[in-house]
Amino acid sequence: MAGIADSVLWTFIAGFITLAIFSFLYRDNPLYKLAEHIAVGVSVGFLVVTYYYNVFKPKVWDNVLHNGQFDYLIPLCLGLILFSRFVPKYGWLSRWALAFYIGGSSGLSIPSTLEGRVLGQAEGAVRSFVSLDPAKGGIANLLSSIDASFVVLGTIACLVFFLFSVEHKGGIGRFAYFGRLCIMAGFGASFGYTVMARVSLLIGRIQYMTEDVVDALRSLF
Amino acid sequence: MGFLEWIVRLQRLDRRIIFSFMFVAVTVPFYLNWPPVEIEVSREVEDAYQIIDRIPPHGDPLLLSFDYDPAAAAELTPMAEAVLHHCFSKGIRVLVISLQYTGQGAGIASEVVPRIAAQHGRKQDVDWAFLGFQPNALIAMLQMGEDFKRTFPTDYYGTPFDEIPLVESVQNYAQIPAVLTLAATAVGESWAIYPGSRYGLTVIAGVTAVYTADIQPFYQSGQIKGVLGGLKGAAEYEKRVNVLGKGMAGMRSQKTVHYMIILFIALGNIAYWLSRGSAK
Amino acid sequence: MKTQLPLFICAVAGIFMAVQYFVPAALPAYERVNDYLQIVYAFSIVLGVASVVHRHGGRVQKRRKDWPYSLAALIALLFMLLAGFIGGRGRETLFQALFNAILLPVQATMFALLAFYLASASFRAFRTRSTDATVLLIAAVIVMIGRLDDGRALGIPDIARWILNTPNLAAKRAILIGVGLGMASTALKVVVGIERSYLGSGKE
């Protein structure tokens, strides 16, 4: 079993499947559907095996059977009653498990989100308009002051843009529009980066086809 | 009017012709070793390098978290390889985990880490250990702040936590000099928001290019100490560690495709303004 | 019984997890509840997977459209389970080989398709049709060139860095604060029991 892992056979299968998915570019076809469905089966199988070895066995079976921590039966029962969703009459039983999990993780996220996303970022926004660092020359201070004030004004403008209790008319309207332009520039930056991201994925696949698959072919002859 | 009218008619060009242009633009640089690419190491990559470089060898391990699935492997696996080369060449110990809920991040790690470790002759469970995976990333991150052993009772291969020499002195984040999270989603920033603010953990993020722009606020506010952004970030780290990796090889194709897309946008807009002009 | 008790469980779990954030004495109980949450979450993911398997199973049973593909999915699933539980999961095993040769290519290639769609959209859809779109496209082109460290003579990499560190930072920071407040308020509504859509899935 072990020897097959990285032999030519597997490289061909991967190459064949890559072409099957690329064929969707031409049009939706049976080959694409087959590859996609097989991948769904493999991913589900992968998940179940990995969950068993990394979560259920060490945390539930071992704790209950070997370490004698029987309180781990609680999450086990909660988890199993989730499966009552398949039984129409007892479907409501699964709500207890859902309520425990969703309630617990929501409660956990309230202070953390307020602290990490709101307090942390608000503190990051509080910077002085003017930076008088004697080490750097006059011009550098001027430039960094303009930058600093642009960031602070931009952040405030974007926050005003997302305010819905104040009518965006007159001065506030123009200030909010400045915020919207900052948001557009931010989306421009994201757009530029997304191009690189999508292209990297394509480069990765074509590198695989032109290098690994070709090498596998060459090793056959 | 021939040329301008030709551009307007181009709009109805069949999509598949554009696809073939794309394929050519990506493949040509593999063989022609053109165009030349000159990369500078940016500040956020340098910060990340310094933090990892300062970790004493054979001491407390760097926590490396594979929080992505194969869809982002093209950008993040070269980063993982560059960092692993850096750590293993200097004898820095690496504790590998994965918090990607489908478990596929662990699938990638179990292939990449042993391969790079073997190249440097590093032994499993002494120089590197792979503790495997947990489904809920936020809860696992917080649990490790209290007790690694409770979060990972056994490693990915089933070895109990107590039998791994590397983690003998590792109990919680107090013994972790820094965590490098390789993430394609908001899991990257969650490291800064959840364990970062609660346990003061030093967080470095290796993110897909899509996410680089969105993670800037955390880098500026200091909640994230270093950022590796997309394939370029991998190329920069490879250059900093002078390792020949996939990051650099891909940059030439990035260049041809980037300029082709800029050309497409320009052509499209010329046609757009022409047809609007003639329509009025 | 069917709605009051779940809401009560949700409130108790939610309030405990929120309060423990500030109370060191609650650490032991907090660590144990974290473990339970992790296990129940794992079961909920396996449940999601089970209902996908059930849907494919139903499609095969009733010979509905595309049932052969669902059959292929189920066979692949069974094969993967056997490989994982019997063959083990090390680097040299069949389980890892199946992951590398089937799952990884499909996922990676599926998203690689987007590069093609991005190219065709650049040609056929991305227009400076409004001031918003104009500002966006100009910033995008500058950042794209800047990311390649090209056009140093024109200072494009510096302008690109400025766009990333100034307007982009201001915008993303405001969006983060907004999204943060939205997430916290949704979480609060769930704990207090105002938001009940997750209950809606069980039969009344």
Added chain:
Amino acid sequence: MTWMRAGLLQGSERRSLLPFLLGLLFFCSLPCVPTAQAEDTQGQAADRVQASLAAASPPSAAPPSPVTDLEIRDKPLDAGKVLLVSFGRSSDDPGGQGAVTRYALLRRGPADTAFAVVKTLTALVKGDRLSYEDTGLKPGAGYSYLVRTLTASGVFSDGPVFGPVAPARQWFFTNKINTLITTILFVILILAYIRAARRGRSLFIRRIAGLDAIDEAVGRCTEMGKPTLYIPGISTISDVATIASLNILGQVAKKIATYQSRILVPNRDPFVYPVTQDVVKFAFAEAGYPQDFREDDVYFVTNDQFAYAAAVCGTMVREKPGANLLLGMFFAESLILAETGSSIGAIQIAGTDAISQLPFFVTACDYTIIGEELYAASAYIGREPTLLGSLKGQDYFKLCVLILIIIGVALMTSGVLLRNQPFDWVSQILKVRAAGG
């Protein structure tokens, strides 16, 4: 893996008992499956460590010099069950290369008679001090420690006894005060406004520019006699963006009914599909043209992300809608939808809180509703109390943050200008500090 999220909320249709039994059986049978790896349980590991220490033979070679500086501290801000133990190396141990190979930490609790080994640490670790967090202790009970220095041959010597020290339990993370006040203020503000909205108090929400754009697009489209295509996002029913989109769908469908035009609503989520049908049917009835509602105009396409996008593009090319409304949660396939819509010349309005998709929508569509504006638009139309109340609560909280930032910036700037040293009180208040102290 959106199919998984969709799967998570399925289960309301009629189901046979078989899958439940299968699921149960599957899980109960797992422990008896012959696991491939040889797993020895925790128990054996502890014995092996114990055995190697017991075999420590009487000192044949000279015993290594014992560890003298042992420091024991209570872990600040914890539940009183942990003591921080740290000690310097024995003088015979130059960083793990010398004779000394291991240190054993021994503890005697209030109820114990003799010292017992708690932890063995290898000397190989870098750094001049070794440390260990001893957990699972009883708060308030006195514990004393000593360090046993061991050589490779098992020769050992015990250091002097330190302690007893008692771990103390603390009740509040002192440096989390700012988070506590923020959380309490937030909870009060949100719940107060939701109660006010439920009591029907009129809460002002400004009209989102996007709604005018939608009205204009639908108006121009019905004049041309073309159908309108409405995509309610591809996420599940519990997604906030989907719920917001359904509110707007109701108003758009009502307007289209009054113009006696057609609306097409392709669905990707099997649970959102029946809801969109009810919303459109009710809107047509409310507009007074119940007979104009066409059942098959609101249809379920497929659950697969990319197949759905390809199918909807086919509909666009065939039906040639005059206006495309893409409102709700979108993922990577939004690019395909927006591009096809733009190439057939339809007026396109998009609205989503998926930040990563907004750049494509802005360039490919005529108008884009950004992030929270979608929720505000839905609250403006639907006037649904909880959505309206929580939106207002968040708005006022955002106003507080805004004012705090402005004050902070003013203080910082004046500080730098006046005395070259910023007044950073506000940022001290906002600063996020680690809980552990």
